[in-house]
Amino acid sequence: MNTYSLYSLYGTLCTEFFDLDKPTPPPLEYEFYKNYVEQAPGEILEPMCGTGRYLIPLCESGFNVHGFDASTHMLNALRTKCAQKGLSPKVWHDFIDTVRTNLLYSLIFIPDSSFVLFLTNEEIIRSLQKLYSLLKPGGIFVFDVETIYAAPSKIGLWQGKAHTRPDGSFILLNTLPLALEDDKATVICRYELCDKGSVIKTEIEYFKIKLYRPGEMMALLEKIGFSSIKEIKAFDPHKIPSAQDYTIVYECIK
Template sequence: MTKLDDWYDHPQYFDMVFRDETPAEVAFFKEAFDRYCDAPVQRLVEPGCGSGRLVAALAGEGYQCCGLDLSEPMLRYLRSRLRRRGLAAEVIQGDMIDMPVGDQIFDAAFCTFNTFRHLSNDDDAVKHLRRVADHVRTGGLYLLGFHIIPMDADPECTERWQASAGGTKVHVTLKVIDFDRKQRRETLRVSIKATRRSGAVHRVRSEFPLRLYTASQTKRLLAKVADVWTIREIFDFDYDIDSPRKFDDDLTDALFVLQRTGD
């Protein structure tokens, strides 16, 4: 029997898709903290933490972590993961625009793999960046990663990949089903076929819009928050701390190291 539903309600599949990236991301984060922060980094927050793979991994490295997400299934999965590993982290259900973390101040924040692009307009993006700044100390960092769409991007892009864990194999297809450069929106369809050890098949599908950014649009956005964030360096998703990138039209997989400026 097959079932078709939303992948955000099935964190185990969501997690399998991205887990191979975790070691490289964690290693890069630690190097960036050492290289760009003017004081030791201990307290971290991830807006839009999803299944919490990075929160759990960094908690396992000894950091005090806070994960924030709207999806209760994702947060339940994160809480269960932390219990299984004997780890502690704060888990909050809430919107990354408002950042409902009380009066906490963190040494650094991070948000990677296009979560930022779920913010559908510049007003929400600017509000988010300012709210994160409210909760990061002066000199602290925001590691912000998302895809920048070149002007010659193929609007009919389809990607496929596979992952497996615990006897379950997943086949993932990511397809752009609508691309509107004028409205700065692309709609993605993610389809997952999960085959369990028993042979049972579970099908999951989600469709959601993401905000489009060119390099020049990204520059204009970050200029609006230049009073609270300065760009210390830019990298791509290779996570090579010794290979920074230029902020030009060739930049597509962008990871910005933003530093909190003084008040």
């Protein structure tokens, strides 16, 4: 099964709910990554760009950011929004471990802890090696991951939220966190499109992520060959992480 075995299955309801629930990036995270974009001397790439939550506002600010994603549904949503805004960024469907591009990049960034979708050491190392190969000498790869301290606390309890669509129907999301297993967190997600008291469509997804223990990601990055690796407190470039932070940022220089 491909590296993005779960991510590539993101369906239409999941994609639409994501855009309704998270239409813009969190300001602190956005400014953190935008600072790297502003300083990049050459081409910029956002793998796993999703529906363009970061890519689109960066392009609107005048930056030439390329992106790719494994989910055709999310890419379709990105392209629709770009067309509405008169934007035409270079985006394409691809997987990190098989990405096809002749360009080398000065900056590669993956926000929103999307990298935790890689579950095995083999997948993680293969993806890191590919990203390393896409960087120019001196290029920067910056990304954030969730730690073991971000594990769900309410195991076995359904939780829900809903968003109304422009036509008056709504999408209901129910989530069920399962017990942690081998540092993998799994959540069952049930998306339901509801209208006039009836469920019109249902999508079920098993959302699984890898949570990292202290020092674990640093050890993996050291195997890749980066000339410099720095741990950063999320999302403060002037601080180092605390012992039990939920999220850690990594800045890696080729």
